[in-house]
Amino acid sequence: MDTASVTLGEALAGLDRGDWSSEELVSDLLARIEAGNGALNAYLDVDADDALSQARAADRQRARGERAPLLGAPLAVKDNINVAGQSCACASRILEGYKAPCDATAIARLRREGAVFLGRTNMDEFAMGSSTEYSARGPARNPRNPDCVPGGSSGGSAAAVAAGMALAALGSDTGGSIRQPAAFCGCVGFKPSYGRVSRYGLTAFASSLDQIGSLTRGVDDATRLFFSMAGPDARDATTVTLPLPAPEACRREDLKGVVIGVPKEYFPSALAPDVRAAVLAAAETCRALGAETRDISLPHTEYAMAVYYIVAPAEASANLARFDGVRYGRRAAGATSPMDLYCRTRSEGFGREVKRRILLGAYVLSSGYYDAYYLSAQKARTLIRDDFTAAFRDCDAILAPVTPSAAFRMGEKTEDPVQMYLTDVFTATANLAGLCALSLPCAMNADGLPLAAQLIGPAFREDAVLGAAAALERAWGGPTGWMGRRA
Amino acid sequence: MTYEARIGLEVHVQLKTRSKMFCACSAEFGDEPNTRVCPVCLGYPGAMPAMNREAVELTALTGLMVGAQVAPLSVFARKSYFYPDMPKNYQISQYDRPLCIGGAVAIEWEGREKLVGLTRIHLEEDVGKSSHFGTSSGVDFNRAGIPLMEIVTEPVLTAPEEADAFLQALRQMVRYAGVSDGNMERGNIRCDANCSVRLRGETALGAKTEIKNLNTFKGVLAALRYEIRRQQDVLAAGGRVAMETRRWDGETGTTASMRSKEEAHDYRYFPEPDLMPVAMAPEQLAALQARIPELPRARRERFCRDYGLPAYDSEVLAADKAVADFFDETARVSDNPKAVSNWMMTEVLAKLAETGRTLAETPVAPRQLAELIALVDRGQINMPTAKSLFATMFDKGGDPVALVEQEGLAQVSSADDIGAWARQAVEENPKSVADYRSGKKAALQFLVGQVMRRSRGRAHPQKAAEALEELLKG
Amino acid sequence: MEQEKRANGGNEGMDVRHVALLARLALTDEDAELFRGQMADIVGFVRKIGELNIEGIEPTTHAHRVENVFREDEPAPGLDRATALANAPEQAQGLFLTPRIVE
Numbered sequence A: 001m002d003t004a005s006v007t008l009g010e011a012l013a014g015l016d017r018g019d020w021s022s023e024e025l026v027s028d029l030l031a032r033i034e035a036g037n038g039a040l041n042a043y044l045d046v047d048a049d050d051a052l053s054q055a056r057a058a059d060r061q062r063a064r065g066e067r068a069p070l071l072g073a074p075l076a077v078k079d080n081i082n083v084a085g086q087s088c089a090c091a092s093r094i095l096e097g098y099k100a101p102c103d104a105t106a107i108a109r110l111r112r113e114g115a116v117f118l119g120r121t122n123m124d125e126f127a128m129g130s131s132t133e134y135s136a137r138g139p140a141r142n143p144r145n146p147d148c149v150p151g152g153s154s155g156g157s158a159a160a161v162a163a164g165m166a167l168a169a170l171g172s173d174t175g176g177s178i179r180q181p182a183a184f185c186g187c188v189g190f191k192p193s194y195g196r197v198s199r200y201g202l203t204a205f206a207s208s209l210d211q212i213g214s215l216t217r218g219v220d221d222a223t224r225l226f227f228s229m230a231g232p233d234a235r236d237a238t239t240v241t242l243p244l245p246a247p248e249a250c251r252r253e254d255l256k257g258v259v260i261g262v263p264k265e266y267f268p269s270a271l272a273p274d275v276r277a278a279v280l281a282a283a284e285t286c287r288a289l290g291a292e293t294r295d296i297s298l299p300h301t302e303y304a305m306a307v308y309y310i311v312a313p314a315e316a317s318a319n320l321a322r323f324d325g326v327r328y329g330r331r332a333a334g335a336t337s338p339m340d341l342y343c344r345t346r347s348e349g350f351g352r353e354v355k356r357r358i359l360l361g362a363y364v365l366s367s368g369y370y371d372a373y374y375l376s377a378q379k380a381r382t383l384i385r386d387d388f389t390a391a392f393r394d395c396d397a398i399l400a401p402v403t404p405s406a407a408f409r410m411g412e413k414t415e416d417p418v419q420m421y422l423t424d425v426f427t428a429t430a431n432l433a434g435l436c437a438l439s440l441p442c443a444m445n446a447d448g449l450p451l452a453a454q455l456i457g458p459a460f461r462e463d464a465v466l467g468a469a470a471a472l473e474r475a476w477g478g479p480t481g482w483m484g485r486r487a
Numbered sequence B: 001m002t003y004e005a006r007i008g009l010e011v012h013v014q015l016k017t018r019s020k021m022f023c024a025c026s027a028e029f030g031d032e033p034n035t036r037v038c039p040v041c042l043g044y045p046g047a048m049p050a051m052n053r054e055a056v057e058l059t060a061l062t063g064l065m066v067g068a069q070v071a072p073l074s075v076f077a078r079k080s081y082f083y084p085d086m087p088k089n090y091q092i093s094q095y096d097r098p099l100c101i102g103g104a105v106a107i108e109w110e111g112r113e114k115l116v117g118l119t120r121i122h123l124e125e126d127v128g129k130s131s132h133f134g135t136s137s138g139v140d141f142n143r144a145g146i147p148l149m150e151i152v153t154e155p156v157l158t159a160p161e162e163a164d165a166f167l168q169a170l171r172q173m174v175r176y177a178g179v180s181d182g183n184m185e186r187g188n189i190r191c192d193a194n195c196s197v198r199l200r201g202e203t204a205l206g207a208k209t210e211i212k213n214l215n216t217f218k219g220v221l222a223a224l225r226y227e228i229r230r231q232q233d234v235l236a237a238g239g240r241v242a243m244e245t246r247r248w249d250g251e252t253g254t255t256a257s258m259r260s261k262e263e264a265h266d267y268r269y270f271p272e273p274d275l276m277p278v279a280m281a282p283e284q285l286a287a288l289q290a291r292i293p294e295l296p297r298a299r300r301e302r303f304c305r306d307y308g309l310p311a312y313d314s315e316v317l318a319a320d321k322a323v324a325d326f327f328d329e330t331a332r333v334s335d336n337p338k339a340v341s342n343w344m345m346t347e348v349l350a351k352l353a354e355t356g357r358t359l360a361e362t363p364v365a366p367r368q369l370a371e372l373i374a375l376v377d378r379g380q381i382n383m384p385t386a387k388s389l390f391a392t393m394f395d396k397g398g399d400p401v402a403l404v405e406q407e408g409l410a411q412v413s414s415a416d417d418i419g420a421w422a423r424q425a426v427e428e429n430p431k432s433v434a435d436y437r438s439g440k441k442a443a444l445q446f447l448v449g450q451v452m453r454r455s456r457g458r459a460h461p462q463k464a465a466e467a468l469e470e471l472l473k474g
Numbered sequence C: 001m002e003q004e005k006r007a008n009g010g011n012e013g014m015d016v017r018h019v020a021l022l023a024r025l026a027l028t029d030e031d032a033e034l035f036r037g038q039m040a041d042i043v044g045f046v047r048k049i050g051e052l053n054i055e056g057i058e059p060t061t062h063a064h065r066v067e068n069v070f071r072e073d074e075p076a077p078g079l080d081r082a083t084a085l086a087n088a089p090e091q092a093q094g095l096f097l098t099p100r101i102v103e
């Protein structure tokens, strides 16, 4: 067994065969974390004893003949998803000391299926960022090249999976926060449709955009975790009761009869040539697998970033109001009134990027500006949704880049917020429209950095995305095949 | 110069649900602080609201009762402001798409019926409760998240007493329909008032102030009286009333400007992304329509018509639904509805007031009260016996017929028995006899009392008086 | 010119101090200065939506809207008090403490 490259599916098969135990898997990962985390800062907190005791419990269950789809499978969890008894600080100072009283619904479902929770992964504070440089606990680094960012905000999860410190990890995706780091680090990042996976217990950033998803070493692992987590939840009114797709439709070997749309707005002149080449090569593979590719247009794409950077901060400004030092988390010393307490606690507790977004959100909602910004953005959001609705009349899934370039260098964009925001340009649309989307590694560039393609599917047609990704991955020689491809 | 006031009310009515508005915590009153809390009502990271169907239906039911339009689509919104008793630092409320629009509440005002127009009724969550010590305050979140219905009137009330009449009518209605316990002491009904004063004859409204912290009906009356006087004085002295929020202080009996609350008031409302809109289907509204009980006014009219009660009796009996229901059931099985009314208005209400209990908490059944009245009407027991019997029934329960039998309380009317007691009374009280004979007729009452005592209360009082008069004649 | 615009708060100026107060953030002078410029850039960036003709378009609040998602009115136990208070920075007598509220 090599935990550095084994997929979750292979690890589970090994557990079933008795090739190894969950305890061995977890010990192996813990050793890798011990050795590698200092350099990468992918994990914020790992309770080795707790992880091992969960693994042993799973092994005992297995020994008793019990079976569950994920029994003994270790998972890393982004620091914004509540796991009972663990910290859940969203990589922020303001939640120092906070212990989650309950599992998030997604965690509870994974736990019921036997998963073992390994530790908390690094992220941009409150998921606000695209590089994991805005973490109060220090930046994470890209395991493919430590001078580069791992992407964000789920950068710790992506780095842990890519570096062999986790077999799979959970992330959250509000504007690309799973797909972009997956692309930068070279793993499969999957964001299910909005409403598929309960957000209960995911610390909210932008409630109408957030969705829990996975970062894995292979497409089948994404499918596996999706089916374990998805489904309606009475505690999240935005989850849907629509039936899940057929699992076999998510495990395709060819793409016969499938129409793949290629939107021209996603290939602007500023797109890095290696990314363009990698995505177009993926389109070529689609055709080789029997798909038809078709040029499509999503005409309101150029407005997506403006819409996103109004809607998300607006919702965030309300969602983050609760961090006030009264009921949990950090409290500033010396306050003389509640007002003073709030101002001091929040000023000490939040980092600059979070403050910028809170300011922007409060501004676009404030009296006199609401119509011009927030309401207009909500209307423009309708146009973006309608673009996709129209596009999906002509195709089954959309193929596009995930990011304008491969991973950028540490510090390159931290001084210029707008430049940082623009890295979400190809990903935030799926959140605005509530679609499912997946980032699939395609090739290595000349610098040894991964390049990825994005598959976007209609809402609640996760099979369209997972099925196409499975076929592509298989065509390239399995989960590690992309590493041998050049662009 | 004469001034006239214009008053509008924002009334918060706590809905009678078992659980809170957006979480399953118990909505019951009381208990130790912070024992009815969960991640949702404490505003924990990741917690999400789940809408209580009953709270929505009770609000829509209220809308139907006041003839409001129940909106075909209604939306929840976040209202942002920071306060320690507010767990999320935003309140889930409704803004531009409330559940009910318009409608009116009928009140009696200046001898006539007046319709007080409503602007809207919306649904929101309550906040926690803080208490203060030394340099700190402590917050209990048991109340946080309890469903509140906010009823906003048009600024059409003209006097504090009219505002009071509106609140009484509203309270009666929500209690009738089981929408709220309407208990002011428990904070089930709280109220903010806005108030302006203008010269009589002017058409534009004057500058208004908003008065907060009106937690009792008496407080509303006193605060409005004070505030109207204050504004009149400002205007009479040539000044201008400042548009501001003022806080009523029940202890000093004054309102004072809340400047601290004025700072940067910008609620930044936006639609709540965590909740879906409410769209009441016609069938749902029809089902709610069927839940509307007979309302106080209709009931008063029916009591007069069907039971021949005077208007005053009907009003007293219909004021409280439990009382009215009890009366209704008793009167239906009794041959003497007027006597039932008398009993209800005197003995029953007095006993309830004295013990602080509700009718539901007493063992007396309507049928038993009707039987008790029948025993009196048939002359089987006398009134004093009936009253003491009722006290027993109220405290310990029991069937009046059986009790009369067990305790031997049946009224004694036989001339022999009464004659014997009367003779004893006359023999043993020569002074009273002399008084009576010398013209002090009141002495007879004393002698009747003696007969009653000897009979252990069972003697027919009229017959006893007659027997005594007969004896004393000679 | 650009510098000047930023110095007085940028295009029609987000009043950073005012918005910070609304959001209960106390900014250092250094941060206020930094944010003034950055917020002007960001606001200028999102102002792009002003170019769109959105007349008559329905706003999207939910990516997928359904109606009438209710919970039945059934009480269930929440957190026990010790757990609820365990996360509190300061508590006494079962209450969450704050500096004194002045009404």
Ligand SMILES: [Zn+2]
Residues within 6 Å of the ligand: B020, B023, B024, B025, B036, B037, B038, B039, B040, B041, B042, B145, C078
């Ligand atoms: Zn609760």
